[in-house]
Amino acid sequence: MRILHTSDWHLGRSFHREGMLTHQAAFVDHLLEVVDSEHVDLVVVAGDVYDRALPHVDAVRLADEALARLAASPAKVVLSSGNHDSAQRLGFSSRLIDAAGVFIRTDPSTVGAPILLDDEHGPVAVHAIPYLDPIAVHEPWGLPARSHEAALAEAMRRVRADLARRSARSVVLAHAFVAGAEPSDSERDISVGGVSRVATSLFDDVDYVALGHLHGRHTLADHLRYSGSPLAYSFSEADQHKGSWLVEIGPEGLVSAEFVGAPVPRSLARLRGELDHLLSDPGLARHEQDWVQVTLTDQVRPVRAMERLRQRFPHTLVLGFEESGPRLGALPARRTEGRTDHDIALEFVKDLRGAPATDAEAALLREAVDSCCDDAEADPRPPAGRPA
Template sequence: MRLLHTSDWHIGRTFHGHDLLDDQWRVLSELAELVRAERVDVVLVSGDLYDRSVPSGEAVRLCVDVLERIRDAGARLVVTPGNHDSPQRVGAFAEFAAAGGLHLHTRTSRLHEPTVLEDEHGPVAFYGIPYLEPDPARQVLRSTSAPGAAEQDIGRDHPSVLGEAMNRVRAELAGRPAARSVVLAHAFVTGGEASDSERNIAVGGVDRVPAAVFDGVDYAALGHLHGPQRVSELVRYSGSPLAYSFSEAGQRKSVWLVELGAEGVSEVRRHELPVPRELATVEGTLEGLLNDPDHEAFTECYVSATVTDETRPQDGMRRLQQRFPHAVHMDWRPAGGRAGAALRYSEAVRGRDERQIVRDFVANCRGGDPSESERALLDRALSDVRASEVRE
């Protein structure tokens, strides 16, 4: 049986305010072509189909279209929700969807109940563990202990609830001695490397789970971290299909192709995904960025620029976008740093009139004094404020 492991689609996400639906469609629809070319039997999606718990209509339509294309290409799907998803929304009509080859594992109380699929070597049990928010998951797990079992306390952190979840998976799997096993989970596993675009899931300062929690299964298909990586040979993150922060600029986005033989995993291959638009970071004075021929290669990239002018450039982003139409972020960091030590507010305003305070505020924000026309505008605004106070 051949599996395709993917996760963290985050459909509906924006990139510094830029709509990514077209980019997401271009990459995710490629998965259907990969399923067809590689004769993939099952596609695993380990959480975060959407970027928010209440996705837009456009995001839902895109997700449904992608899932349909994958199914039409010949693969069945096993899906779990991540920390960005609403389990109730993702799991709606799960029983009906399973009849069409889409298996949605969204309920904490039923995480030990696998989807069992067959190949020429026998059964493969797929266990989907939805993202486990520690306290709610703890309550559900405590209330759904096996009949007659002594109530066992479960800690209020990620290692405790995921550890209990995996204990239940292993107990169920013990009754299937002939089955190979795959677990989908959405968590931060020790040994993984984070990016800037993942939402913090720490509870009480504890977010990481030891990789040993997945001992006893043939393959753990993880989601949450956006960089493709191997925690161990059989515990892997596929990463997100697109870059969602500039910290991911050096990553080559990909999926894992996992071959299950008679004895378990026989091969794992990495397949790189297309890049709709590259990311680039540039630094220098605004005039240098606008005119340096070395930056010509970045004109079609998403660009994050650090401008080093001593004074904050006026209309900096607009001017950058004249050369880099897809510039999405600009940071101002004067080359020499701001002159003078920062003063406490009470010291900064002592002995100064309102006009000087306002002018100094503008100078501090921009790194340079306001122009003559700007000073006149500020003075006029102060006069209007004083006049309104007199009328009141």
């Protein structure tokens, strides 16, 4: 059986206010092409189909199109809910949709009841474990603790109890943070009591485990893998290779796993340095059409920095400044008695950035001070023609 393992589509998500739906639709096209060209028998989606519990109508439309196209293909589909999904909304009419060969599992009460598929070597039991909120399942399942470890341990106990009753190869979908993998900035924290990771040993003795939740691909063991998200959703994923795992299950279990790269709509780049250097360095020409995150290290913050960056890097999305001067709490104490508010503000600017305010900045500060002190004790304006 040839299985295509994907997860974390996050349909409807944006990337620093850049709409991603067109690129997500291109991934769906790619997915169908792989199903056709690689003769895929089963597509598994390990959670986070949507980016939010109440997805935008365009995201729902794309999900509907994707599942309809997959249902029309020779492949079966098994899909479970993630921590971003609404289990009730994603699982609506799942019992009816089963008849189309699309199996959606979002209800914890179904854990331990497999989807049974067959190939020329016999049955394959697919156990789709939806995201399990430890607080929600603690009481109904009688868990010893409110933790992800306890919830998934009970889920896998139910899975093993089923597998012990039948002679079948096994595939498990789980949406969790498994120890040994590293998170990205774009994943939502699922920790309970400060703990979110679960042990890899929970998934021993399963032929293949398709993991979701983390957005980077990881191989924790031959049979235990994250596909990661098909698109980058934060600049921390700039060096990640996005795609899906193409897995083959033979008569004795796992035979192979090959990573199939997904289309890249636009590369990501993280640049750091002084503004003038970034604008003139010929070696950065390769990033001119990338989505760019910039950290400037100039001693004095440049004027119109974003505008100037976008003249060379038109897709600059994030601009930050590295702290080079003292922090606010580390500024020296200054005498204020007998001094004007304007003088104090000017000295603050000089202490903070290590350079005095320009004439234009000094004038703006005076206007700000005067607008806050519309009374008889306001700082006096200097006579016309005399500098402030």
